[in-house]
Amino acid sequence: MASSITHRLSGGLIGSSGETASEEEAAKYRLLVTAGPAYDQKTHQIVRVNTNRVTTIENEFLTAKISVRVKDYRGLPASSPSSSPYFEDPIHKHDLYSVAFSFVPKRDLPSVDTVWGNDFDHPIRDRIPPGFNTAFRIVKEFIDPGLSCDAYADEPWLYGPSLSCWFGLRIGDVYEPGQDFPAPDENNVLTEGADGSGQEKREALGLPANNEKRRKHFLSQTHREAFVFEKGRCYQGDFYNPYIDFGNFLLKLPGFSLKVIKYVEGKTHCLRYVFKNRATNEVYFNVNFFLVWGEQLERALAEDKEQEGVQGGDLASVLLPPGQTTNRSLQNSGVAVKPQAQRTTSHPSPGLDDVE
Structure with a gap:
């Protein structure tokens, strides 16, 4: 991680006493990552982890390009590399995963409530494990002071202001509708900064050049109110950390680690990340990390083997109830699919609970 504090914390985790998942336990699951323009899983596509x-994805708010890296990846598609050159960079030698993205808004999106x-x-x-409240206090004090959480609500959440959560932020040029824009690059680590006219934007807003100082800058609501994700302008971000070890099913925090598989044994589960407007509940994009188990895993393995070497497969459909398919599958079959309508209430989708 970029800050000296984070380096000390991540270095201190190496000797933690947390128990890793056994080979027998790990063999019961595979990781599968999807991304889409809404919570609705029918709108999602498979993310090819650790590749270029x-x-x-696209909705009424923006077009986005998403890339996910996971260290020691054991998941689907089976052809995905187990790691990425990303983790060989000195900046990321302690990190365990990354959700990187670029997006171009179709309208001005005020950042204050994102x-x-x-x-x-x-x-x-x-299902909340013992010590959760202590763990969250550690996270808030040492890792991200902008986070808020209600784990005991009927619809639990853990959010932070987007501009203070993302560890890397790059402001780019303006692009015409339909014009191609940069995507996350597997071989080049995103660095804090700007491209083209984006540099003038950063200077006009008085944004610090250092990513940690920029994150602290946007803890201020006044500063967030002054920032608008501008229509047509490209923004690139990277969210990464050394705290979730998907390869060993561990949550690692300063001073201890938690064997996650102990709390998810025997079902398919999902951890979803979302970029959204909290005031309106409008979803800009959603990335889901599934631990696939049981019958769904058998279907996924069979589907993955059948799709090997085939472009445009629909592996994500195994996460839907029988008889349903993704919009991508319908498009591949020639059926017209209307853009996903956004809802202002929470849309049912898999969470950290059962996916039957």
Whole structure:
């Protein structure tokens, strides 16, 4: 991580006493990552982890390109590399995963109410492990002071202001509608800064050049009110950390680690990340990390083998109820699909609970 504090914290985790998942436990699950323009899983596509094949999504608010890296990746598609050159960069030698993205808004999007984080459409209070409140205090004090959380609500959430959550932020040039724009690059780490006319924007807003100072800058609501994601302008972001070890099913925090598989045993589960407007509940894009288990895993493995080497497959459909398919599958079959309508109430989608 960029800050000296984070380096000390992540370095201190190496000797933690947390128990990792056994090979037998790990073999029961595979990680599967999807991304879409809404919570509705039918709108999602598979993310090709640790590759340069970005996932492009679009809705009424923006067009986005998404790339996910996971260290020691054991998941689907089976052809995905187990790691990425990203983790060989000195900046990221302690990090365990990254959600990188670029997007171009179709309209001006005020940043003041935009958030990044995790949420769920069902209670998880009965599944919260002991020590959660202590863990959250550690996270808020040492990692991200902008975070807020209500884990005991009927629809739990953990959010922070997007501009203070993202560890990397780059402001780019303006692009015409339909014009191609930069995508996250597997071989080049995103650095804080700007491209083209984006440099003038950063200077006009008085944004610090250092990413940690920029994150602190946007803890201020006044500063967030002054920032608008401008229609047509490209923004690039990267969210990464050394705290979720998807390869070993561990949550690692300063001083201890938690064996996640102990709390998810025997079901398919999902952790979803979302970029949204909290005031209106308008979703800009959503990335889901599934731990696929049981019958769904058998279907996913069979589907993955069948699709090997085939472009435009629909592996994501195994996460839907029987008889349903993704919009991407319908498009591949020649059926016209209307753009996903956004809802102002929470849309049912898999969360950290069962995906039957």
